Amino acid sequence: MKGLLLRLSGLDADAESAVRVIGFFDRLITERAGLDALVRSTAELAGCQVGLHAPGQGLSLRADAGGGVTAGPRPARAAVRSLEGGVEVWVAREGAPAPLDDMLLERFAIAAAVLLEHSSVPLPELGDPALVELVLSEAVGTAERSRALHLLGIGTTTPLRVLATTGDMAGRSAMLGDVRAVLSTKVPDLAGGFGERVGIGVLLPAIDAAKSWQAARTALRYTSDSEPVVWWERLGGLALLAEQLDHADIAALPDVRALDGLATEPDMITALDALCVTGSVRQAAAALHRHHSTMTARLARAESALGFELDSASGRFRLHLALMLRRLRDSSG
Template identity: 55%
Template sequence: MEGLLLRLSSLDADAENAVRVIGFFDRLIASRASLDAIVRKASGLAECPLGVSSSTRGLQVGGPIPVHATRRELEDGTVVWLARAGKPLPLDDMVLERFSIAVALSLELSRVPLPALGDPALVELALSDSAGEAERSRALHLLELKPTTPLRVLAVKGTPTGLSAALGPLHAVLATNEIPDQDGEVGISTQVPAINAPAAWAEARTALRFASVGHPAVRADDLGSQIALASLPGEEIAKLPDVIALDGLDPQLLTVLTALASTGSNRKAAAAIHRHHSTIPARIAQAEAALGFPIDTPEGRFRLHLALVLRHLRDN
């Protein structure tokens, strides 16, 4: 039936095509399609956005309701909408009517006991990229968050503080206002609407890869174009001559170079690692001989910094 429909724009508002629209939604209902699937497939049929919104359920699928959208309200106050930018099509009213029926039945079937879940399980569901938008909306609602609430996600290596869940070797923390201090290294996502928490969680984990003992908290906002380096495969980074050269240096010399790259001056580097500044030039000369390029020029400092960052990403 779905294959026969093609696109709504190709259908006239006659009885035969109305029956085909009804059959399209009946098939979705019979297959017990998820709310996300209903919204996605109905939007494909209509060739325009459709969505569902319920403040009482904490539900939002398809994004915020556009100002120009045509709306229908279900008995429980849930709003379904169709937002066509241009002139309405003859079957738009029929689509919205059948869409509202499919949504109402889906909401009845999807009443799982989420309230019995504890906060960690709800946090995990809100961060899950495999969960549907409807499931994430309901989890956020039970955490007293709206889908549009501005949110940052933290990826924490140590003991977490705040609304959190253990996900593999890390802890995820949801922060809506001030970012709580964390124990150990932490990556902090950019601020996003709470419904986009899965993407923020991925971003936080990427930011965490840049963290170190000397720089334990890293914001994705502050990484700029450096964040693109995280997409490079570790095995490719390991082949780079500058990284190979760094691997051959002793740990103390690497400490000096890391301090020099982060501070930009011999005196500041010496102070950061509690050495006398007079010892730094000799260490720089030793490093230059091993690396094969000068590091007392802007270009050399940049090359050193890039190699150190890449080496760190390879190992994290």
């Protein structure tokens, strides 16, 4: 179907071609297609970028020919057809308009008016956590996600991070399983100690919040008592490892097996975590309220089990990697 309008126009912009365009949109209306499907199908038909803007519902949808539906404003060059209530449909073609573009815009506008009525699926009340679930769901279309953001008072292009936490936190949030998801346009100050673990997702336009939620959950898997807050951007290659390694792969690593053996000694893993976070034995001892000599003796036992020294940058890096992988293995994923 891609570019069908151009092929019809190239043959002859006659009544038969117009009827085919009308029939195309009539089928969408008869089948009560979703707004995502309307915009995507129209872009494929036109062979260029098209869009739908319905400010009253918080919708600003656009699609390229052959591409998915996204949120965003219309280009300045677009041909526009206005409807009641500020609703607009538009077509942005490079170069001269096709002979059937006027017909396309007219039928696109009619279909949009009808389907906007059909698509008014009841959404949760303002502030309902179910709205947050809709925003983060990968199973809903761009139109549903846009409307949910609109009801939450968040623009589709507003920069936003999603936080994943094991505790409670103020803001627009919902419990998803045993993790609380929080939509945040400004990350709260966590430096003073939040008391719970927090994974902070990547900063993205609000319409892409589902991707930030996935990143936040990955970051949460790397948290510990010594590192209760982890930012996804700071994970680097560790973020990729979370996708590529399964529990068995990690459990088979010699360094992780050695840590499993050391974990039978009370507070040993906590001490090793503290060493990696602080960078020195003295600071790690202070953070854990232990005497320096006690910490030194504990780390000596750890070095014997691990088979490498911990007083060098390379040794601490290797230890930190093993600790992070162990957290990843033991997390729920």
